[in-house]
Amino acid sequence: MPKPVAARWFRIVYGLSVAALAISGMAQMPIFKRYYLADIPGLGWLAHYFVTHHVHYFAALPFLGITIYAFVRYLRDWRRGMRLSALGLARALVVGVLIASGVLRVLKNRPDLFFGPALVQALDFVHLGAAVLFGLLVLAAVLARRKPYLVASAAAGSGGGAHLG
Amino acid sequence: MSDTTRASRQSRRGFLQALGAMGAAAVLPGTAEAAARREELATLHDLSRCIGCGACVTACRETNARKHPNPQKPFPKMLPNRVKVSDWSERRDVTDRLTPYNWLTIQSISVEHAGRTHEIHIPRRCMHCQNPPCANLCPWGAARKQADGIVRIEDDACMGGSKCRSVCPWMIPQRQTGVGIYLDLLPSLAGNGVMFKCDRCYDRIEQGQLPACVEICPLEVQKIGPREKIVARAHELAERMGGYLYGETENGGTNTIYVSPVPFEKLDAALDADTAQGRPHLGPAPDRLGLEQKLAWAFVAAPLAGLAAGLRAGRKKDA
Ligand code: HEM
Ligand code: SF4
Ligand code: SF4
Numbered sequence: 001m002p003k004p005v006a007a008r009w010f011r012i013v014y015g016l017s018v019a020a021l022a023i024s025g026m027a028q029m030p031i032f033k034r035y036y037l038a039d040i041p042g043l044g045w046l047a048h049y050f051v052t053h054h055v056h057y058f059a060a061l062p063f064l065g066i067t068i069y070a071f072v073r074y075l076r077d078w079r080r081g082m083r084l085s086a087l088g089l090a091r092a093l094v095v096g097v098l099i100a101s102g103v104l105r106v107l108k109n110r111p112d113l114f115f116g117p118a119l120v121q122a123l124d125f126v127h128l129g130a131a132v133l134f135g136l137l138v139l140a141a142v143l144a145r146r147k148p149y150l151v152a153s154a155a156a157g158s159g160g161g162a163h164l165g
Numbered sequence: 166m167s168d169t170t171r172a173s174r175q176s177r178r179g180f181l182q183a184l185g186a187m188g189a190a191a192v193l194p195g196t197a198e199a200a201a202r203r204e205e206l207a208t209l210h211d212l213s214r215c216i217g218c219g220a221c222v223t224a225c226r227e228t229n230a231r232k233h234p235n236p237q238k239p240f241p242k243m244l245p246n247r248v249k250v251s252d253w254s255e256r257r258d259v260t261d262r263l264t265p266y267n268w269l270t271i272q273s274i275s276v277e278h279a280g281r282t283h284e285i286h287i288p289r290r291c292m293h294c295q296n297p298p299c300a301n302l303c304p305w306g307a308a309r310k311q312a313d314g315i316v317r318i319e320d321d322a323c324m325g326g327s328k329c330r331s332v333c334p335w336m337i338p339q340r341q342t343g344v345g346i347y348l349d350l351l352p353s354l355a356g357n358g359v360m361f362k363c364d365r366c367y368d369r370i371e372q373g374q375l376p377a378c379v380e381i382c383p384l385e386v387q388k389i390g391p392r393e394k395i396v397a398r399a400h401e402l403a404e405r406m407g408g409y410l411y412g413e414t415e416n417g418g419t420n421t422i423y424v425s426p427v428p429f430e431k432l433d434a435a436l437d438a439d440t441a442q443g444r445p446h447l448g449p450a451p452d453r454l455g456l457e458q459k460l461a462w463a464f465v466a467a468p469l470a471g472l473a474a475g476l477r478a479g480r481k482k483d484a
Contacts, residue, residue, distance in 0.1 A: 029304045030326035031355075034247050049302060049332050054456060061463050065471035072475025106464055109457050111296035111417060114312060121306025121322070128304070 005078050005150050006070065013066050020059035025131055027052035060102060067095060078150055087141045088149030094134045101127035191379050193390025193398065200370070205295070205314030207395040207420035208365075208379065209388045210288060213406055217273045217286030221378035221386075222260050225269040225290075228366065228377035232320070233257070233266050234359060236343030241352035248357050251340040262443030263289070265341035265361035269378060272444065274435045278427040285427060287436075288378065288386070289445050290363035291316060291337045292412055292419035298453045299329035299338060308338075308360070314392065314420040317364035321346055325358030334416045334453060335445035338362045392420060399424050417452035 006014075027046045032038045038047035045051045084092060101123050108115045108123065115123070141147050199206060236254050243250075253259070257266040269290040276283050297316045300308040307322035308329045318329065318338060324347050330338045338360035347356025366376035374380070379387045388398065396413055399422045403410055411429045412422040425432060433447040440446045452458070 028302070030328045030331075034245075036245065036247065049328060050453065053302065057457060057460055061460075061467040064464070065467040065474075068468045068471030069475040069478075072472060073478060076475070103464065106457070106461075109296070109301045109454055110461065111458075114310075117306065117309035117311065117319075120300075120309060124304060124306040 005082065006073075010066065010070070013062050014070075017059045017063035017066065020055060021063060022131070022135065024052045024056040024059060028056065057106070060106070064099065064103075067099065074150075081153055082150040083153040084149060085146055085151045087137060087144070087146050088151075091134065091137045091141070092149065094130050094137060097130040098127065098134060101130060190385050191375060191382075191388055193388055193394045195394060196390045197373075199391035200313065200373075203312040205312075205392045205420060206370075206389055207293075207314060207392040207422060208376075209390075209395045209399050209402070210421070210423045211386055211388075211402060212285055212287060212423055212425040213408070214384045215271075215286040215288065215386045216384060217271050217284075218383065219260070219271060220381045220383060221288055222267070222269050222271060224377040224381035225363070226260075226267065228369070229268065229364075232361075232364075234320075234341040234344040234361065236341060236358070237348070238343060240343045241348065243357070244353045250342045251358065252342055253339070254341065254343075263337060263339050263362070263445070264443060265339045265359075268361065268363040270443070272436055272438075274432065274437075276427050276431050276435045278431060283427050285425060285432060287423065287425075287432070287447070289335075290378075290421075291365075292335065292416070292421040293363075293365055294416050295418040295420060296416075296452070296454055298332040298334075298416075301454060302332050303329055311367065313367075313370060315365045315367045315370065317367055318360050318362060320344075320359050320361075323359045324350075324356035325360060326356060327360060329360055332453060334450040336440045336443075337445065339443060395420075395422060411447060415450040417454065 023046070026032070028049070032043070032046040038044055045055075104115075104123050105127060107113050108120055196206065234254065236252070238254075240250050240252070251265075253264045253266055256264070260267050260270060263270050269288055272287045272289055274285055274287075276285060293314055293316050295314070297308070297310055299318075300310045300316055303309075303318075304326070305322050305324060306319075307324070308316065308318045310316045323345055325340055325342065325345055327338070327340050330336050330340070339362065340358050340360055342358040345356065345359035347358065350356065366374070366378075369376060375389065379389055388395065390398070399410055399413065402408065402424045406424070406426050408424050408426045409428045410422060410424055412419045423429075429447050436444075436447060438444050438446040438448075
């Protein structure tokens, strides 16, 4: 295994916040109760919309912090000798869309900011679409055994990958 | 001319017509101008005047009959059979609770207060919250808030999953199975109809007319106007009658303000309220999206922290 570029704490925070966002995000749709998943002991909270909404908010915070951190590190350090793999680039772009649409949804939930119905609906579908796409890309990366976002660039020539997330 | 300007000119003209016809009683001054500027309008219910005649209920049903559901039967089978079918189509006449066919219901109670017995009638419908959880949390953008303060559910975008009802402090929206887009998608697996509730006659407002319930009321229980004016009027009225307010601050603020000569705690205690059964309570309703507002600063702090950490770590050699 090539040595991951990002530290262990980074990968743990990233992985946990993505998992929490994905689960609490899915729970924004009325499906967990309908499909009895919320009946499984310990999973009852999945059917409580405000609980899952708060989880999504709280998970979005470390996720925002850490993606900005990674972006800065990429621009300043990680770019050297490394490049984004195709699946890495795709996931990074989708994460950008998730963040942009997610932040707009957070703003929309404020009483002092008014978004028209059409914009709200568009944001709903963009955020949901991006979440689904992100899930598919992660699945593809796992299946293709190309999980690292960053790989050694041709110039560096080591051929190996490096783990970021 | 854009659609918006056309609509607002029309609504301005119409509101002036309504003003003329109504002798200005139900419409506060400045309403036409506020409507033209697409500002939030609110309504005020003077509960000391309502006699519970039910004219508004009838007017609402007749005016909005064309929006009521006409479900196809038999209903699609649900897989798994967890969610119950919600069918009101055989009970369209019910008026003593909210249903998909009855968007306004009157709660009547007799209460003692300050040595007097009061007969209080409370017309109940959607409060048109200022920051409505039903609309903010709808996964499909079907429940929506308009610039004029109306919160409504777009029937051809609603899946009938009933989330709006679960997150509403008063559980206002009501489900009818067997209608809506879910029938064209995966009816057995997702969705269960369409949610219905008061839309404050948005289409009439667009035409510059009053909501049917406001217009019909023989006792002029309701007033409509720009929100600040309605709030001011509600406070004046409450002061004059030694009364109480409900709706100004509930759920963070709504566009429906009740003024009653009896405290709302007493009304709520006397009510045979069964919120889950379309008979909404009048109790405390804290802001359902309150924590979300308090977290705002964290959404500024988190990216800044990430930025700072990235810049600092970047200077050092390792991650
Ligand atoms: C990996 C990242 C993320 C995933 C997988 C994800 C997934 C989802 C999903 C599936 C939904 C429900 C579908 C919908 O209603 O559109 C949702 C809703 C939502 N997401 Fe995310 N999300 C992510 C990141 C974020 C971020 C970073 C924010 C905020 C900065 C955010 C804010 C929201 C909000 C506010 C809602 C929901 C309801 C509302 O509008 O209040 N999400 N998310
Ligand atoms: S405003 Fe219109 S829809 Fe709402 S209760 Fe009155 S008549 Fe019904
Ligand atoms: S009263 Fe309920 S249905 Fe009406 S706007 Fe508020 S949350 Fe939505």
